[in-house]
Amino acid sequence: MDTFYKDADICLKNISSLKQTKYSADIRIDAHISELAYTLSKLLPKGFSEEIADGYRSIFADITKELDCKQRLLLYGHTAKNEPCLTFAEKLTEMGRKKKNASAVYVKNALGDLAFERFSKHFDKLSVYYADDFESALEDVYYSKADYTIIPISSSKNGRLLHFNDLILRYEMKICMKCSVHSNTDDSESEFLLLSKNAEVFGNRDGLHFEFLLSDPQKSLISVLKAAQQYGCEYVSSFTFPEKDHAVIELDISQGDINALCLYLFLEFPRHIPMGIYNVI
Incomplete structure (x- = not known):
């Protein structure tokens, strides 16, 4: 145990020098890990299993060694397991899965219809109904009346549509797919998003x-x-x-x-x- 505490203290002494490197993501993450090592060492009760202490030593003793991402995720599992960003990353293992009997709601118009046609190809079956306005459509998804909604997010004429960006954040929506559609009237292009309450990944890793x-x-x-x-x-x-x-x-x-x-x-x-x-x- 004395060796473990010594290793943890060595980790702590490296923190300040490690954090001086502003833009090295790996070094900054290792600095956080060294802090966690020190904290864990102070929380270990007397008589703590030497076998477990050896396990901690093998991870933390040499702070300069390369730590792969899986180790980091395991180390931070107790504090980060419910973080949306890490949940998103885990969803990558579920790519290619098609959802059955899903429903979508959107404001019916020519461009929205084109976007729905593009998105629906990635489902076995995607039923649809229409809302009077975009906020009502997002509310229906938020309250689980529908699985997905479709909204515009940018256009070649107006750029990024701030109002719709605010709606995504207000209703805590997650982007599942994006597509571009062309207007037949003025040759403009608009980007549409397929949104859901949950983080989902479709298709493959390309793009x-x-x-x-x-x-x-x-x-x-x-x-x-x-x-x-x-x-x-x-x-x-x-x-x-x-x-x-x-x-x-x-x-x-x-x-x-x-x-x-x-x-x-x-x-x-x-x-x-x-x-x-x-x-x-």
Whole structure:
């Protein structure tokens, strides 16, 4: 046990130097892990199983060693298991599953009909009914009257539609799919989202995107984008809303380590809001 406490204290002494590296996601995560090691060491009761202590030593003794993402997830399982970002990451194992007997609600119009046609191809059967306005449609999903709703999120004429972004956050919706549709009247293009109460992933890994809301982007955006690049994720777009002091970030994660990125966001930016892991169809 004395050796274990010594190892934990060594970990603690490394924290300040580790945190001086601003943009290395792995080093910053290891710094958090070293803090947890120290905390655990102080909580161990006298007579604690030497076998278990040896297990902790094997993980924490050398803070400079590479720790893979699965180890990190296990270590933080008791505090992070219910975090939306980590739940999203776990959903990647369920890709390709089609939901049966699902229902959707949306405001009927020409572009909405085209989006519904695109989304419905990913279901065995998707029944539909119509709402008078977009907020009513989101309320129906929120109160489980329907499984999904379809809303526009941007257009080539007006850019990102802030009002709809606010509705997604207000009703705690998750993005399941995104598609683009073309207007036959003015040759404009609009992006539509398929939304649900729950995080769901359809399709395959190719072209998979991750979207999340980040507070105080002036201070945090550079760090997040550097971490995303380190974990193999590709920047797609960002929409900053200065009046609300937040930004919506979209990344292509098809070749990246989404588990590691989600854990990094959970540790470094706990106020971020995951909005969905989805395919662009």
